[in-house]
Amino acid sequence: GILLAILFLFNKLTILRRKxxxxxxxxxxxxxxxxxxxxxxxxxRQHYTDLVTVNDQTxxxxxxxxxxxxxxxxxxxxxxxxxxxxxxxxxxxxGSKALFTPWDYSQPNNVxxxxxxxxxxxxxxxxxxxxxxxxxxxxxxxxxGSLRRW
Ligand SMILES: [Ca+2]
Numbered sequence: 212g213i214l215l216a217i218l219f220l221f222n223k224l225t226i227l228r229r230k231x232x233x234x235x236x237x238x239x240x241x242x243x244x245x246x247x248x249x250x251x252x253x254x255x256r257q258h259y260t261d262l263v264t265v266n267d268q269t270x271x272x273x274x275x276x277x278x279x280x281x282x283x284x285x286x287x288x289x290x291x292x293x294x295x296x297x298x299x300x301x302x303x304x305x306g307s308k309a310l311f312t313p314w315d316y317s318q319p320n321n322v323x324x325x326x327x328x329x330x331x332x333x334x335x336x337x338x339x340x341x342x343x344x345x346x347x348x349x350x351x352x353x354x355x356g357s358l359r360r361w
Contacts, residue, residue, distance in 0.1 A: 237270075237351045239263075239277035241286075245345035248328040251287045252304055255350040262289030263349045264303045266311050271335040274349060283333055285340070287348035290329035292339075301329065313337055 246254060248262075255262050265271055265288055289304035290312075299319070301309040315332060319339035326339035330346055340346075 237273065237353055239274055239349055239351050241278060241347065241349050243279070243347050245347055246287075247345050248287055248291065248342040251346075251348040252289070255289075255304075255348070258350065260350045260352055262287060262304045263351050264289050264305055264307065265331075268311075268313070268335075271313070271331075274351070275333065275335055277349075278333065282347075285330040285332055285338070285346055287346050288329055288331050288337070290337070291342070292327055295324075 240258070242251070242254065252262050263274065265274070290301050290309055291304070292299045292301050294300055299321075301312060303309060313336055315334075315336035315338050318337060319326065319329075321339055322341075325341055328340050328342035329337050330340045331337050
């Protein structure tokens, strides 16, 4: 009985480790209904998460793979700034500072002094954008959130 219990636990731990490490540790949810940045943030928060926070290229690759095939629009990510003048500080929806920012060519360019939010192309490059524009968006849930069910 005890041996079986130990084996059972060991098996669970192995599964747990696989879930929390490396790539594919997130489930991405793509929302095709277009919303402005604030509406998108609100929607995500109502679904127990937030607009996506992107900290490395692996995450971007994983995210892009989860998009519907043929999709080509810009999409909101959780990045924005509140400061009007240089130096701009880009902050994630969860309050953390952005250290990794793969801007698209000539971005951020703050067109008309009005681009405070950030969207991503299907190539994975970012642009500062008008927060009031309506775009599809993504949110992500950590797969290891299932840890609590044990
Ligand atoms: Ca721009």
